Amino acid sequence: MYCGQRIIASLLSFWLALLCWESHAEPLKINGSTTVNLPVAEAAEVLRGKYAMQIHVDTQGGSSGGISMLGENQVQIGTSSKPLSVSDRKKFPAVNFQETRIGLDAVALVVSRDVWESGIKSLSKLQVRDIYEGKIKNWKQLGGKEQQIVFFNKEPGRGTWEVFAKWLYGDTKLAPPVRHPEVGGNEEARTKVSSSRGAISPLSSSWADGKEVFALGIRSEANEIVYPSTQNILANKYPISRSLYLLTNGPPMGNTKLFIDFMLSREGQALVSKHGYLPLASGQ
Amino acid sequence: MLFQNKSPIALYSWFSTVFLLGSMGMFLFVFVYQSIPGLAHSKLSFITGDVWYYRSELFGAGAMILGTLLVAWVGLLIAVPIGIGAAIFTSEILPAKLRILVKITIELLAGIPSVIYGLLGVLFLRNWVYKLLTPFDPLSGDTVLTAGLLLGIMILPTIMTMADDALRNVPAAQRLAARGLGLNRAETICLIVLPQARAGIMAAILLAFGRAVGETIAVFLVIGRQDNRWPESLFSLRPLFEAGQTMTSKLGGSEVNIAYGDTLHWGAMMSLGLVLLIIVGLVTHLSARLIKCGAVHA
Numbered sequence: 380m381y382c383g384q385r386i387i388a389s390l391l392s393f394w395l396a397l398l399c400w401e402s403h404a405e406p407l408k409i410n411g412s413t414t415v416n417l418p419v420a421e422a423a424e425v426l427r428g429k430y431a432m433q434i435h436v437d438t439q440g441g442s443s444g445g446i447s448m449l450g451e452n453q454v455q456i457g458t459s460s461k462p463l464s465v466s467d468r469k470k471f472p473a474v475n476f477q478e479t480r481i482g483l484d485a486v487a488l489v490v491s492r493d494v495w496e497s498g499i500k501s502l503s504k505l506q507v508r509d510i511y512e513g514k515i516k517n518w519k520q521l522g523g524k525e526q527q528i529v530f531f532n533k534e535p536g537r538g539t540w541e542v543f544a545k546w547l548y549g550d551t552k553l554a555p556p557v558r559h560p561e562v563g564g565n566e567e568a569r570t571k572v573s574s575s576r577g578a579i580s581p582l583s584s585s586w587a588d589g590k591e592v593f594a595l596g597i598r599s600e601a602n603e604i605v606y607p608s609t610q611n612i613l614a615n616k617y618p619i620s621r622s623l624y625l626l627t628n629g630p631p632m633g634n635t636k637l638f639i640d641f642m643l644s645r646e647g648q649a650l651v652s653k654h655g656y657l658p659l660a661s662g663q
Numbered sequence: 664m665l666f667q668n669k670s671p672i673a674l675y676s677w678f679s680t681v682f683l684l685g686s687m688g689m690f691l692f693v694f695v696y697q698s699i700p701g702l703a704h705s706k707l708s709f710i711t712g713d714v715w716y717y718r719s720e721l722f723g724a725g726a727m728i729l730g731t732l733l734v735a736w737v738g739l740l741i742a743v744p745i746g747i748g749a750a751i752f753t754s755e756i757l758p759a760k761l762r763i764l765v766k767i768t769i770e771l772l773a774g775i776p777s778v779i780y781g782l783l784g785v786l787f788l789r790n791w792v793y794k795l796l797t798p799f800d801p802l803s804g805d806t807v808l809t810a811g812l813l814l815g816i817m818i819l820p821t822i823m824t825m826a827d828d829a830l831r832n833v834p835a836a837q838r839l840a841a842r843g844l845g846l847n848r849a850e851t852i853c854l855i856v857l858p859q860a861r862a863g864i865m866a867a868i869l870l871a872f873g874r875a876v877g878e879t880i881a882v883f884l885v886i887g888r889q890d891n892r893w894p895e896s897l898f899s900l901r902p903l904f905e906a907g908q909t910m911t912s913k914l915g916g917s918e919v920n921i922a923y924g925d926t927l928h929w930g931a932m933m934s935l936g937l938v939l940l941i942i943v944g945l946v947t948h949l950s951a952r953l954i955k956c957g958a959v960h961a
Contacts, residue, residue: 383671441917447923451923470925534917535917535918536920551718556714556719558891560889560906561888561890563917574793574804575803
């Protein structure tokens with residue numbers, strides 16, 4: 380009995396101590412898109428060093444994960460590489476979503492090395508649509524070598540997928556059901572494309588390094604090929620581009636405001652361009 | 664007799680039991696309650712239908728259930744012969760000290776977190792399987808076969824330790840009697856010991872099957888996550904060389920995030936979880952009954 384009382388007393392005091400410690404400092408929690416994560420994670424590092432802030436950055440579930448975790452009040456900032464839709468707002472009616480743009484990005488169609496070296500350097504929108512719907516199954520049909528096309532589709536809810544589907548069909552709801560292997564974030568897409576023959580996948584253009592995966596140009600109706608280079612994206616010539624967002628519930632305050640102001644400042648925008656995206660000041 | 668003992672320990676254990684049963688019961692109730700919209704919408708086509716496309720509100724989990732069973736079957740195909748063989752070796756042939764050493768090592772393997780297996784699968788197994796299957800022209804190294812192989816390695820320690828325990832439970836007197844009657848070691852093992860340990864070994868296989876069915880992260884990383892692949896013939900090997908989807912890889916993916924807030928979609932995800940729960944529950948229950956049977960016989 381005496382021993383039991385001791386154990387219970389020490390357990391209780393441990394729990395109380397844990398409660399006190401937890402309520403002491405409220406860290407800033409950020410979650411969402413793997414695309415936006417690159418500059419955000421580095422900004423968090425800088426702020427941690429400068430102001431000794433506690434910031435947790437995560438990429439669970441991509442852009443949709445960012446939106447739903449913000450909606451459920453599990454994070455203070457949700458990062459997203461797709462704009463908020465009406466259904467997103469309807470799902471969380473009590474939340475006052477506020478979008479803060481921090482940069483611009485393009486979605487490229489990347490292919491593996493063997494496809495690039497077999498001569499395929501660009502595709503038209505119709506060809507991409509036929510690949511997506513499974514009507515074209517071999518690179519031979521597009522002028523490349525004899526190799527079956529492996530299209531790695533992005534998981535539902537990924538910002539990259541929604542931008543890609545919107546470009547192909549005008550509205551994500553019009554996209555038909557397809558049978559393709561799926562990948563999650565940008566990292567997984569790049570790994571799987573680079574390690575499979577005949578692979579193609581939508582990927583944020585800054586991740587196409589030209590060493591493992593190669594970004595195709597888009598052939599317009601006028602037979603003009605546009606590659607996802609910085610100039611083309613800025614000049615609005617590359618058709619598949621999107622804004623990068625930081626989402627908050629209501630206008631940002633406190634630590635949240637500190638972080639967002641940093642991202643919009645010159646230092647933060649330098650981080651955005653460092654990771655291959657386009658900063659806001661470039662005329663958008 | 665149950666209510667006579669009023670000491671603090673007895674009261675504490677009563678309280679804990681009631682709390683545990685109550686919370687598990689509530690959890691199950693909430694689970695079943697939330698899956699009703701999904702089941703009501705799809706009815707029987709939830710299990711037989713093979714198209715899962717949430718944007719058109721089509722929820723057919725047939726291809727996923729098949730994927731789960733295929734992956735578990737490949738895993739068992741690898742783990743059962745090797746596991747039972749290893750168990751026979753450790754329980755019948757190894758001297759006692761070596762046996763303890765081997766058993767400890769195997770049980771350490773059983774304790775490795777499944778995400779480690781998953782990462783090793785992504786780093787090595789995917790590429791090996793991709794090279795191996797080149798004559799069949801797979802899309803990538805992510806196939807049902809890869810997931811099955813990985814699962815086989817994961818459930819091997821479970822089968823081995825439990826089969827070893829089952830074999831040890833056969834009394835030594837049986838082996839002595841067999842030797843006395845002139846049977847050699849191989850005959851003793853095959854004709855006397857194995858049949859008597861049958862119940863325990865079946866329980867081991869069932870438990871390993873339950874674990875294989877419920878394994879999420881390792882399968883998620885290497886199976887390719889391709890929906891709606893119903894094979895032309897149920898007896899062909901082709902589905903093994905293609906990417907697939909299991910119930911766990913769907914539940915471990917991003918659709919759960921999207922489904923939140925949408926009653927129908929969330930109900931469908933919960934129903935998927937319910938089907939998984941029922942399968943694993945049945946298998947575990949059968950396994951427990953077999954262990955009891957085995958103990959009674961011995």
